[in-house]
Amino acid sequence: MWIHSGFLALLLSSTLVGNQDAPQKPPEPDKHEAPAKQESAAPQKPEAEKNSGPSILIRAKRVFVRPGEVLEQASVLVRDGKIIAVGKDLAAPKGAQVLEAEVVCAGFLDPWSALCIDSGSWSEPGATAATRAVDAFDPWTPESLRKDTLRAGVTSVRIQAGSYSRTSGVGSVVRVAPQLDLEHAVVNAASCVSMNIGLTSNAGGGQSVEFVDGQPTLVDTRGRPMDTFDRLSDLDRVLSALESGRTYLYSLVDHKHELEDWQKKIVEKETELEKDAKKAKKDREKAQKEAEEKAKTFEDKRYREDKRPQPPRYDEDAEVMSRVADGVLPFFVQAHRVAELRGLVEGTQDFDRLRLVVVGASQARTCAHQLAERGIPVLLWPALRGKGAPEEYTGGDPSLAGDLARSGVSVLLGSGGVDPASTRDLPLLAQLAIGHGLDRVKAFEALTIGAARALDVSDRLGSVERGKDADLLLLDGDPLDAGTRVQRVISAGRLVLNPED
C-alpha cells in the first residue's frame, strides 16, 4: 500500500492540528504548535484593540489550573470569551468586573447527555453515521433545566441524535448556558461519531427508552427481545461501518494518485508530441506491436490516457466513517457485555489510527488490561439502575470506575444520555464513584480535561489556562466535594449564573 503512506502522513500532520489531544497521545496541549500560536496571539490582540469587550478578573484563594495542579492566591483574567491571563499578581484592567472566590476551576463537561437536544432527534431511530447532532441542538431548552445544570457546575455537554439507536451519527459539544448565540453555544459541531451495540432498545422488542410527555420513560414494546445473534450482528455492523470507511478512504487516496498519474502522463504526452509528432507515432505503433506480440494489453495505457480516472462514488456515511477510521473523529461505541466488549476491542485491532472510546462498558472488568494496553478510554455511567432497567445496565456498579482506573484504564464519567435533567447529577455521580474507590483527581480529570480530550475540545475547554475559552466555576470549596456550592458560573466569558439566581 505504498500509495497510502504518503497521504496518511499528510493526513496525520493535518489531523494533529485539529486534535492535539487525542487520547492516545500525551496530554500536552501547550507544547503543540497550534495552541501556542493561539496563546501568543491572545495577549497581543486585546492590547491592540483596547476595551474590545468587558473583562472579568477573578481573585481566588486557589485556582485548579488542571487536575493535580493548584495555584494558591492567584487570579484569572477573562476577556472576549477567552482566558487571557492566569497568574499571581494580575492587576485589574480599567472597567473590569472583579469577582472574589474561594476556588476557581474549569466548568464540567458531560460527555454523555440528553440536554439541549430536541426530543424527536434524541430518539431518532433512523439516524445514520452522517446525521449531525448540531442540527438538533435546541437553544430553547427550558431555562430552569439549564440553570439547574449550571448550578451543579456542568457548563457543556455532548449531544447525539438517536442516542440509543443503532447509529447515533456525529455528536457535538454544546454549552448549557441559556441566551448564548449559536456561535458561542456550539463548541465543536463534529466531536465524535457514536454507535451502540446490543442495547435492548435496538431490538424492536423488549424495553426501550421513550419520551412520554417530555419525560424519558422505559416502555415495554412487544416483540422479540435482543438475543445473542442480534448482538453479534450489531457488532458486525459497527466493524463493517469502520471497514467501509477505511475502504472509502483508500479509494479516495487511490483516486488522488491516479489523477496525478493521469495528469502527469497527459503533460508528458503533450510534450512528446510537440517534440516530434511523427516519431511519437512510430514509437507508439512500435510499442503497440510489441505489446501485441508479447500478448500484453496495450489498451490499458490508452484507457488511462483518454479517460480521466473516476472518483469513488460519494457516500456521506462512508465519508464520515472514513474520518473515523483515520482518527480524525473519535469513535464512541456503547457496549456492555463481555462478548461485545471483547469483540469490539479485538475487531478494531488493525485500525491503528482509530480513536475508540467504549461507552457504558458494564462488564469491562474482564477486559480491563486490554483496554489499558490499547489506551482505550471508557465512558461510564456510575449509576445503579433499579429493577426495570434495560438489562445491559444491570451489571453497572459505582465501584467499576475505581477498579478500571486502578487497572490503568482512562476513565470518563457521564450522566447516561437518557434524561435531560440528569446531567445536573453528574458531579453527584462522580462523588459516588469517588466514594467507591475512584481517585478524586482522576474523577476531576474525567469531568474536565479528560472529557475535553476525548471530544477534541481540549484546546478550548477543560482547564484554566491562557488561550482557552473562559468556562469557569467559582466555588466555595474543593470541586467534587459534597459540601461545595457553585456560586458563580462563567460560560464563554459571560457571567451566566450568580448566587442570587
Next chain:
Amino acid sequence: MTTPIFRNLARIPALAALALLAPTLHATGGKIVIKAGRIITQSGPDIQNGVIVIENGRITSVGADTKAPWDAEVLDHPELVAFPGFVEAHTSRGMDRSNENITVTPFLDVRDSIDPISFYFEDSLRAGITTINVQHGNSCVIGAQGMIVKPFGITIEQLQVRPQSGIKIVASPRPGASRALQAQQLRGAFADLRRYLEKLVQDTKDGKDTARREALFQGRDMDKDENKTGRAMEGNANWKLKGFEIVPRGEVDDKQEPLLRAVEGKLPVFLYCDSAASVLLGIDVARENGLLGTTTLVLDGDSWKAADQIAAAKLSVILSPELVYSERDPVTGKEVRTFVPGVFDKKGVHFALQSLNQSSQSLWFQAATCVAWGLDRKKALDAVTRVPAEELRLGKRVGSLEAGKDGNVLLLNGDPLSVKSSVQYVVLEGDLVYDRSKDVRVRQLIEGVEQNNTAPSGAVEPGDVCGDEHKEVGGDPTKKDPGEKKDETKPDHDHGGKKD
C-alpha cells in the same frame, strides 16, 4: 401531484354548473367604473364618494372627482365600501394533493395539481381573496414549485397570475422524521446539487456528451439560445462552481434545474419552520446556499421565539393562522399566551397573515383578530394586502387601490374588518366575477335548499361522457375536494366570527 386529467374531463358538465355559482356575471372587457360611498385605498387616505376607473383590467384612476368614461359599465353603490382584494400569502389548499411521497421534488409544479374547480377558490372569492399563492405542502424537504393564482376560472391558464412563484423548502421535521434527519436531508439535497453540477462541469471538460444526450432524450430544444449558451453561476451561495460557464444551460437536468435557479436567486423560496430551532436551521441553510435574499419564512409553532434572529437576517415572514401561541411555564405550570404578530411588530419584521380556513376565519377575520389584540389597524390591514403583495413580488400589481395596479376591487357593505360586513361584489382584473345577490350557495343557506335538490336554473345538462357524475351536478354543495384538509362543511355567508 399527478394531473387528474381524466377526472377533470369527466367533470366538465359538473364544472359548467359550478361555474354558474360564481358566474361570469358581466364580461366587461375589463372596462368598468366603480362608484362607492367610501374607498379604502390602502395607499393613501380614504376617499368618500369616490370613483375607481378600470380599463383593460388595470386601474387607471382613483379619486373623488374622477370622470368616468362614457362607454364603461358602472357599478354605482354609494352604500358600499371599496377595498383592495385580500392577498393570501401562502396556502396549500386548492390542490388535488398537497404533499408527495418523495421528499425532494423541485422538478414538480403545483400547476399540475391545482384543481380550478375546487371549492376552495369559490370560497376564497366569497371571502374577498383575489390573489393566492399556492405552494406545495409542508411534509417534504424540498417541495414543488408554487404558483400565484386568482380564484376565478375553470382552467389553470385562466387562474394563473404568475407561474413558478417560488419553491417550498422545509426546515422542520416532516411527520416520521426528526429535525436531525430533516437537516441531514435538506443539507444533503443542496450537497447533491453541488456535486451534480461539479460533475457536469468535469464531464464537459472531458468532452462527454451524456448530459446533452439526456437533455435531448427529455425533449428539450437544445437549439434555443437560452439552452445553447452557458454562463457562470450567479447568486450568493457560500460555495462557488468553477468553470460552470462552459456548460450549456440546457444540459442541466430538469430534476436539478429548479433548485439551481433558487440558488442563483432567480426562484423565490418559501421556507417553512415550525419551531424556533428550525428557524435557526432554516436560516443557516439559506445563508449557506445564497437563498437569504429571496427567502420568505412561513412560520408555525413557537418560531416567534427566534424573532431576533429573523430580524437580524432581514427576512419577512408569513405567520401561522394560529395567531396566539399558548404554552405552559415548566416551573409554575401557568398557561402563557403570546400574540405572535405583536412580537414581530415590535421587532420591526414585516409579516403577512394566513387564513385559518377560507370562509369564516379568512384573512379579514385574522386581521380583525390582530386589531382585537391591540395591533395597529393599518398594520393589520397591510398584513393581508400590501405586505403579502410585496412578499409575492406583486407589490406593483396588487395590495392597494391606485392607478396602474390590477383592477381587483371588493365592494363590502361595511368596514372590511367588521363582523357584520360581507363581500357584495368582487371585481377581478376589471371583470365583475362575484355578486352576492346571485350567489346560489349563500341564497340556499339563507332560504334553505330547494326540495328536489335540482341544479340551479341555467345549468348545462350533463352530457353522455360522464354518466357517473350525474349526481354531482347541482347536487350536494357540501361535497368537497378530497385534497382539502380543513374544509368547513357549510359554505360561508355570515363571516361567522364572534367579534369585531
